[in-house]
Amino acid sequence: MKSLSVMFRLLSGLLIFLTACSGPDTIHNFHGKTFSLVNEDSAAVQFPDDYQGKTTLISFIYTNCPDVCRAITANMKNIQSALEDTSNVRFVEITFDPERDTPSVLSRYKEVYNLNDQFSLLTGPPPIVDSLMAELNIVGKKARIDSLQQDSSDYFMQHSNTIYVMDKQGRIRTEYPASMVPPENVIEDLQKIH
Numbered sequence: 001m002k003s004l005s006v007m008f009r010l011l012s013g014l015l016i017f018l019t020a021c022s023g024p025d026t027i028h029n030f031h032g033k034t035f036s037l038v039n040e041d042s043a044a045v046q047f048p049d050d051y052q053g054k055t056t057l058i059s060f061i062y063t064n065c066p067d068v069c070r071a072i073t074a075n076m077k078n079i080q081s082a083l084e085d086t087s088n089v090r091f092v093e094i095t096f097d098p099e100r101d102t103p104s105v106l107s108r109y110k111e112v113y114n115l116n117d118q119f120s121l122l123t124g125p126p127p128i129v130d131s132l133m134a135e136l137n138i139v140g141k142k143a144r145i146d147s148l149q150q151d152s153s154d155y156f157m158q159h160s161n162t163i164y165v166m167d168k169q170g171r172i173r174t175e176y177p178a179s180m181v182p183p184e185n186v187i188e189d190l191q192k193i194h
Helices: 002-022 068-082 103-112 126-135 183-193
Strands: 035-039 044-047 055-061 089-095 119-123 140-143 156-159 162-166 171-177
Touching (some): 044 119, 055 068, 055 183, 068 162, 068 183, 089 126, 103 119, 162 183
Parallel strands (some): 055 089, 089 119
Antiparallel strands (some): 035 044, 035 119, 140 156, 162 171
16 A cells, blocks of 8 residues: 555656646647738748747737837847847747838837847738737727727727747747736746747
């Protein structure tokens, strides 16, 4: 009976160890879906296919955002700065607002925030961007301060605040509140996923 108890404790310990070492479970798999987008240089991008092979941090922003998107971009940069080795990590920001966030607008945003070549800013036809957001349960809806406004380009976006970690196989492994997650929390999970 005593040896059975010892064996049970050993097996329980091994299970806990293996679970801790395996990293976060897959929370989303794109199941062969591909989204044809373009980056800030107008180069065609097949998402997520073109990002396989390296771990990728993904967030959603829009350049006309008055507040939280700046914090999201700053936090993505903070995560990058806190990493000891960034050679196997990429950073992707996808716009909520493809109608206004053209490649040239995203290129200026990248310059203003001094984002290096590890960052890709993506946009595309609104139906494709909407489809990608729906795939990840991301919210991005137009809203107007004054419902009587006639200018169709004068709006803001009500949107999600999420960073995803996508592994080398293109599977979403974990998510965080993008503007608030401490970089060390993301880095801890990245180390488990590598």
